[in-house]
Amino acid sequence: MGKKLVECSKMKNPQECKFLTDPAFNDNIYSLYQLDSFGKLPGDILGMNKIWMGDYDECMDVGNPKDPDYKTQFCWAHLNVPLGSVLKSKTPTKSVGSTCGEGKPADIKTNVCMPRSCSENDLLAILNNIPHKLAMKGFKSVCEVTCRPTSFNFDLPFWCMTIVLTIVLSLCVSATLFDQYIQKRFGEAHPKKLRYWLAFSFLTNGQNLLRTSRNPNVLKGVECIRFLSFTWVVSGHLWGYFGFADNPLAVVDIFSSIEYEVWINAFFSVDTFFFLSGLMLAYSFLPKLTLRKAMNPNTWLIFYVHRFLRLTPAYISFIFFYATYGLLSDFGPNGLSKVQDMKNCRTLWWKNILYVNNLIEPRRTCLSVTWYMATDTQMYLLSPLFLIPFLFGTTFGFLAILIGLVLSTAITYYLFFRYDLPPTLLRVYMTGNIELIHQLQDFVYAASYVRIPPFLIGIGMGYVMWKTRNVKIRMNLFVSTLFWCISTIICTSSIFSLHWFNRGDEWTTFQRATYYAFSRLLWSVGLSWLVFAINRGQSGLIGKFMSLNFWNPLGKLAFCGYLCHIMIIGTFLNMQKAPLHFSGAFQTYFSNLVPIVFMTTLFALFWSLMFEMPFARLEGYFLQQLMGVPRRNEKDEKQIVECTKI
Structure with missing residues (x-):
């Protein structure tokens, strides 16, 4: 395409230039769509927006008019960016470990649209050979490439099922x-x-x-x-x-x-x-x-x-x-x-x-x-x-x-x-x-x-x-209300007691073991009263609703x-x-x-x-x-x- 443009610049007749460049442009427009479907920097980067997605449908629809067999695939490039310092102030954790790879809690990834003939290993090598200003000492820019499936394998187990x-x-x-x-x-x-x-x-x-x-x-x-x-x-x-x-x-x-x-x-x-x-x-x-x-x-x-x-x-x-x-x-x-x-x-x-x-x-x-x-x-x-x-x-x-x-x-x-x-x-x-x-x-x-x-x-x-x-079962209102209060306190305490631990408070091993051992036991005790109250006429509107x-x-x-x-x-x-x-x-x-x-x-x-x-x-x-x-x-x-x- 560049060669055609150089030749075009030497021509005096614009129509001749158009006649020369239009076929080249039409033959290569697919590459622009392919590039356009790449992931781009989104907003909320400071909020750690970690998925930089392009256009999946645009990528999958790319076709080369000169090569009907040319197909593309939507792939994720997982970036190896050390975000421990960023997360330390925002999460109740001491370390987030490596961010690299599919399934990691801080996995940062952007998509690329590449030919289906390229394997994931091929793409990993290609992407890591591209110069990046953001590359850091000791880190590869891309640590993993995972491509989304493009076809389904109708194998023997599938047909048996x-x-x-x-x-x-x-x-x-x-x-x-x-x-x-x-x-x-x-x-x-x-x-x-x-x-x-x-x-x-x-x-x-x-x-x-x-x-x-x-x-x-x-x-x-x-x-x-x-x-x-x-x-x-x-x-x-x-x-x-x-x-x-x-x-x-x-x-x-x-x-x-x-x-x-x-x-x-x-x-x-x-x-x-x-x-x-x-x-x-x-x-x-x-x-x-x-x-x-x-x-x-x-x-x-x-x-x-x-x-x-x-x-x-x-x-x-x-x-x-x-x-x-x-x-x-x-x-x-x-x-x-x-x-x-x-x-x-x-x-x-x-x-x-x-x-x-x-x-x-x-x-x-x-x-x-x-x-x-x-x-x-x-x-x-x-x-x-x-x-x-x-x-x-x-x-x-x-x-x-x-x-x-x-x-x-x-x-x-x-x-x-x-x-x-x-x-x-x-x-x-x-x-x-x-x-x-x-x-x-x-x-x-x-x-x-x-x-x-x-x-x-x-x-x-x-x-x-x-x-x-x-x-x-005959139970006066005070006793029934007391049991409802105890049951509610037991169940809500089992659920909400973890709030402070999840926020970052340190618990001793004894505290952690005690919570795990007794929270589920007490939760079941609270459920026992619920079942008893519903079936023995001590539940009012709650029992009527749950018995519908x-x-x-x-x-x-x-x-x-x-x-x-x-x-x-x-x-x-x-x-x-x-x-x-x-x-x-x-x-x-x-x-x-x-x-x-x-x-x-x-x-x-x-x-x-x-x-x-x-x-x-x-x-x-x-x-x-x-x-x-x-x-x-x-x-x-x-x-x-x-x-x-x-």
Whole structure:
């Protein structure tokens, strides 16, 4: 092009010049679009705007008219800028470590639009050979290059999962059509020979799932607590993604506002799940347990088989879906999907199906949030140690729970003193100390022997609710109000006590261990009063609201929603063609959380109808045959799913 311009300057006729330069300009205009799509310095540099994004669509649309095979790719160049001195005054940390690379808390990156023929290593070498006035002694200008995917690999695992989805969907659709025909012609009675096929009916399963009437085997308010806790989990994980926002100092500034602790400390939502798990297990199982049954090995065989068959079909099918179709969520400029997690699922799925993913190679995760599934299942395996003593009396039962609490607390103190652990993942993440993050995650956060106190409190409360189910509780207003105040103080203290630590206060190891050991235990005690008050007429408008029937289908979807919510968050955020930006809690909740919870609930409905409800009914039929229970009527079959859900 430059040569053409030189020749043009020597010409006297402007038309000849135009005739000479226009083709050259048109042939090379693509390079201007390519360069224009590069990242540029944004505003708010002093606020540490660390994502300098160009135009993703402009880059991906670049084409060379002379070379149809010329394609470009959108790549991130991660800059190695030492920002420790900048962050020291703004964050409650001593050091941020290296800022270099994908996933680091202070990762500064700008995008380049380069030919697809260039590998990431090629681009790294090219960019580091370009002179930079900002280059510092001892630092390379660019430490890493990561390119966004441009195509999807339709490999064998993908097609295998597609075949499975097609088969199951065909079963569901055909069963639904036949189920509708049977209901119209014969009423609700299903031929026994067809019930295994009809277990896949969208019609019957949808009616059972969306039924708002309360199951008498489920305590009032539980489904509301379950769904609100699920929403809390989603909000907590969504907040974690804002560590990758383009304005991290705005995120850091929330440490100065105590009200944000509700969002920051969403960890208690998982403790609520553990509490509900123990509560419903004791409430539904203890009334059926006798000393004779407890001495029968078949009781415990069915006990464990039920648990495995109840959870695993929906769980493992989503693992395979996540490992194949989940990769489709990674397109776009931001790259916020957990791609390595998805790839790990192709080789590490067996850890999840055995529920040992928190014990064996816990640092290599497949669907990382399912550490909860493993931890909860391990608690379930230990639960007979705390259920059977109740057969010998209330004292023995609560003594067993007390021993479990003491042992768990002692282990917690030992681990905190052994590894000098912090009480929360958040502040240690800000330091960039990866090893300490893994130690807290592996030894404490995902460890069943540390997280079991809420589960044990739940078992104790389930026993109390069972024993008092026919007892009319009379409590005067003063006593009821006193318990409400104590419960509120306990729960709010558990959440907000971390505010000063998150702001930068130093806690001794004893203080950190004490908080971690007792905050979750006391949180569960506060929840115990909430459940008791709702079911024993001591909750007023709160109880009426939490007992509304519309919570029932939402609570049933919490399990599948928990499985898929990380994938939905990544998909939703990757759909945006701009950097993630934190604008405060209100906007974040309504522009991100509400649509994500809605999309997650819709996907959970789809997944539950295809893989949870049908296999739950099949499990009920299987256990009926295993126990030798005759099939009585269609009403019994309709209650199978609800009765087997703990």
